[in-house]
């Protein structure tokens with residue numbers, strides 16, 4: 001029996017939906033599979049160290065995989081096993097996120113079966129109140145994710161694969177920056193849109209919801225309030241603490257006007273042709 005482990009990182013449920021859709025199809029095809037959130041992965045290493053197929057899913061962060069997801073991939077051992085990648089993104093650009101993850105898996109000795117990108121609602125703070133891509137992933141997106149899962153199993157059984165380059169973006173920004181260090185490229189996008197987070201102690205309920213939700217444990221308990229190291233994900237804000245705070249003690253301060261923000265997203269957006277390349281399999 002073929003076995004698979006689907007590992008995913010997800011903060012507002014988009015990537016999780018896709019992960020479970022893929023898992024559902026795997027289940028239907030008789031694949032013995034486990035679906036694990038990245039934060040729980042360390043507790044079940046045998047799930048991904050021994051499975052025939054490893055899938056890695058994550059939201060796109062500034063055109064690339066979140067840095068801690070890349071760190072996780074770089075510790076995996078492929079030993080000739082199969083792998084696939086998937087990302088959800090807010091409909092602006094999935095950038096080189098699939099390419100970077102696939103390349104890292106290939107370097108770790110995996111045969112890459114394919115990659116999938118799925119449009120989803122944009123959970124970046126300024127996009128949330130602008131309701132960018134609301135309602136996605138929709139039924140069509142999830143049907144496509146299921147199709148992708150079936151194609152992945154076919155590629156695995158036929159021992160086929162793709163070159164990671166097949167997942168490289170055709171977006172001019174990412175073509176131009178492909179050879180540059182990611183910190184630099186990501187930095188160019190971040191400096192334009194990254195807003196400060198204001199912590200208002202008066203409103204803090206000390207419920208520790210922010211601490212529990214932080215993917216890199218950069219929030220600790222202080223004497224009466226949480227303490228923020230702001231080391232975040234390699235310094236990159238994901239704003240999950242802001243999204244989950246029930247007392248609204250954490251507020252996002254938008255750095256640019258909504259008009260400027262929309263213009264900026266439009267300027268870096270993938271073409272309709274690039275967006276239509278929802279998945280690449282052999």
Ligand SMILES: Cc1cc2nc3c(=O)[nH]c(=O)nc-3n(C[C@H](O)[C@H](O)[C@H](O)COP(=O)(O)O)c2cc1C
Pocket residue numbers: 009010011012013014015016058059060061062063064088089090091092093094095120121122123124125237238239
């Ligand atoms: C820090 C950050 C950076 C993001 N960068 C991008 C991006 O470059 N392109 C894009 O289209 N969406 C971007 N988004 C939106 C997310 O990729 C998208 O909402 C994703 O589906 C969230 O997945 P989740 O619900 O599984 O956490 C970003 C969101 C955050 C928080």
